[in-house]
């Protein structure tokens with residue numbers, strides 16, 4: 001009986017893992033930026049990456065959808081599996097991968113196109129809509145999920161760049177959602193936003209985790225505590241501690257984590 005319970009636990013844990021990283025090393029030329037990182041990112045969960053400036057949070061995040069491929073001097077070693085498949089396998093097309101593992105950046109970066117076209121672009125290039133009605137539906141649903149539909153439904157042809165910073169960031173989230181991703185990576189998505197827009201995006205992150213696995217890099221420990229269920233603390237390229245967010249903030253096991261969360265380093 002005990003064995004069956006144990007097996008059941010193991011199976012459900014395995015099913016919940018969306019991304020498995022094993023022995024990941026990242027170098028920028030001679031700079032060893034990520035040192036032998038192992039981590040499992042759960043599905044339908046918000047995972048926060050925290051740590052002092054330069055510790056490698058963004059670098060590791062960018063490994064998860066091969067954004068580092070775009071940096072010439074960057075070399076990634078080790079294994080990163082998405083649903084058990086190696087995303088660095090030569091057979092994997094990074095453009096297809098980035099539709100599955102979407103990304104939202106620090107500074108809102110809408111295309112210089114209409115609100116509609118910003119969201120429709122991804123589904124069009126990935127052939128996700130059979131006709132205009134399909135595309136309209138994807139655009140509407142993505143804007144709804146990004147909590148932006150009511151604000152923009154009467155001006156879908158207006159330029160995306162003409163909106164407030166918070167609206168532009170939600171538009172970028174809608175654009176990322178539109179390709180039906182399974183994982184959403186967010187690199188300090190609120191750092192250019194005011195407190196009201198930040199609260200809206202944080203609320204949205206909580207809703208998005210019903211559908212996706214969300215990984216967020218944040219400088220704000222309060223934000224990590226508010227939005228995430230799991231937290232990874234990085235320091236000098238090492239993943240020092242990874243645990244339930246509550247535990248990291250109330251009872252960290254490593255003295256470096258303790259120093260960081262109490263404001264002594266960073």
Ligand SMILES: Nc1ncnc2c1ncn2[C@@H]1O[C@H](COP(=O)(O)OP(=O)(O)OP(=O)(O)O)[C@@H](O)[C@H]1O
Pocket residue numbers: 028031033051052053054055056057058059060071219
């Ligand atoms: N494009 C790049 N080219 C060369 N080195 C880089 C590049 N991006 C990051 N690095 C280096 O990699 C290390 C980790 O940087 P990274 O930006 O990942 O840290 P971070 O924890 O996200 O920092 P921050 O909180 O300041 O954004 C640093 O030493 C940094 O200088």
